[in-house]
Amino acid sequence: MAVTSSLTAADSRSTSLDQLETPIPLVDLDRLERNLDRMAAYTGAHHLALRPHTKTHKSPAIGTEQLRRGAVGLTCATPLEAEVMALVCDDLLLAYPPVGSVKLRRITSLPDHVKLTVALDSVESVDQLARAAAERGKTVGVYVELDIGMRRVGVAGAEELLKVVRVVADCPALVYRGITFYPGHIRGGDTLPEQIDRLQIDLHDTLGILDRAGLRPAVVSGGSTPTVWRSHRIEGLTEIRPGTYVYNDRVTALAGACEWNDCALSVLATVVSTAVPGQAVVDSGTKSLGREPSGTIEEGFGSLLDRPDVTVARLSEEHGILDLRASSWRPRVGDRVRIVPNHVCIAVHLHEAIYGVRGDTVETAWPVTARGRQPLLAAGSRFSALH
Numbered sequence: 204m205a206v207t208s209s210l211t212a213a214d215s216r217s218t219s220l221d222q223l224e225t226p227i228p229l230v231d232l233d234r235l236e237r238n239l240d241r242m243a244a245y246t247g248a249h250h251l252a253l254r255p256h257t258k259t260h261k262s263p264a265i266g267t268e269q270l271r272r273g274a275v276g277l278t279c280a281t282p283l284e285a286e287v288m289a290l291v292c293d294d295l296l297l298a299y300p301p302v303g304s305v306k307l308r309r310i311t312s313l314p315d316h317v318k319l320t321v322a323l324d325s326v327e328s329v330d331q332l333a334r335a336a337a338e339r340g341k342t343v344g345v346y347v348e349l350d351i352g353m354r355r356v357g358v359a360g361a362e363e364l365l366k367v368v369r370v371v372a373d374c375p376a377l378v379y380r381g382i383t384f385y386p387g388h389i390r391g392g393d394t395l396p397e398q399i400d401r402l403q404i405d406l407h408d409t410l411g412i413l414d415r416a417g418l419r420p421a422v423v424s425g426g427s428t429p430t431v432w433r434s435h436r437i438e439g440l441t442e443i444r445p446g447t448y449v450y451n452d453r454v455t456a457l458a459g460a461c462e463w464n465d466c467a468l469s470v471l472a473t474v475v476s477t478a479v480p481g482q483a484v485v486d487s488g489t490k491s492l493g494r495e496p497s498g499t500i501e502e503g504f505g506s507l508l509d510r511p512d513v514t515v516a517r518l519s520e521e522h523g524i525l526d527l528r529a530s531s532w533r534p535r536v537g538d539r540v541r542i543v544p545n546h547v548c549i550a551v552h553l554h555e556a557i558y559g560v561r562g563d564t565v566e567t568a569w570p571v572t573a574r575g576r577q578p579l580l581a582a583g584s585r586f587s588a589l590h
């Protein structure tokens with residue numbers, strides 16, 4: 204099948220789920236392929252460049268599948284993600300301001316085949332990047348980041364943006380490739396259309412100002428999973444960077460940005476106790492699911508894939524407490540369940556490898572190569588931050 208062709212075929216190829224020790228992350232390969240194909244079809248139909256964010260999967264195997272389906276390049280948040288994705292991609296965006304000499308040395312040391320673009324939002328960051336690039340005799344592309352309402356990073360407003368763009372455009376070691384924003388404050392729900400309209404107006408004004416200054420960006424990069432299917436309505440947007448869509452999760456489903464049956468990743472867990480009435484305890488706690496609140500009125504840290512009315516109500520490090528009050532289901536010790544985490548990117552980062560399944564058969568597995576922070580050594584092990 205398409206996905207498994209580039210994923211590392213594991214010895215586990217014909218392993219059944221019962222043979223796996225829990226907790227363990229599973230990906231339904233049919234759903235993964237459908238999610239990948241749907242996004243490729245959408246961006247193709249609307250002539251939007253797709254540069255998926257790899258923070259969700261952190262795996263070159265999945266990055267390869269995204270590129271094979273037409274992604275123009277990949278997005279990374281950390282130097283390790285960039286180093287790992289450079290193994291399979293020659294066009295990378297670091298969507299995070301690389302501040303500090305160690306980080307800068309690392310990202311300007313990416314292999315020469317990589318066309319690197321960096322997102323940043325300050326003159327200090329421009330100066331540091333320009334110096335690091337010049338020291339290495341390299342040219343680095345820049346997207347200047349605009350805050351479009353999330354209040355995280357990004358300059359506030361078009362005039363500020365223009366100031367940073369001018370500095371970038373004047374730097375011989377840098378190439379002004381465009382502008383970027385991340386609409387992380389838009390989580391879906393009934394107000395999504397109005398929020399997209401607001402964003403559209405702000406972006407339109409900003410592009411007008413850049414235009415009049417003769418600095419119209421070649422690329423306008425935005426996009427998140429909750430906003431993704433309306434990207435074509437944002438005039439001027441040329442590129443999108445959804446990440447979560449590959450696997451999806453409970454928060455994305457609660458926001459209405461995917462259907463429950465689009466959730467491809469679940470953590471397989473075993474019921475280890477039913478001693479307390481009204482609940483069952485599984486062997487999956489914060490160290491395999493994460494502890495991300497849903498951010499909605501729906502409580503809990505995850506739900507069962509096959510019984511979404513059963514939620515993970517409480518967590519310890521290695522215990523997940525399932526709330527059975529809304530369900531007539533009464534599991535027994537030893538039963539196995541599949542939990543869709545609230546935030547899949549966090550859950551993925553807690554595991555060394557992902558197991559690809561169809562039905563009850565494990566067909567393949569792939570490593571979460573870019574988890575952690577430290578560089579990959581040739582030998583494959585990790586080293587300290589001092590280098």
Ligand SMILES: Cc1ncc(COP(=O)(O)O)c(C=O)c1O
Pocket residue numbers: 256298385426427428429444445446447448
């Ligand atoms: C800068 C940036 N771009 C893109 C994304 C992808 O968004 P999503 O996870 O909603 O797909 C993120 C997510 O954190 C991000 O921080």
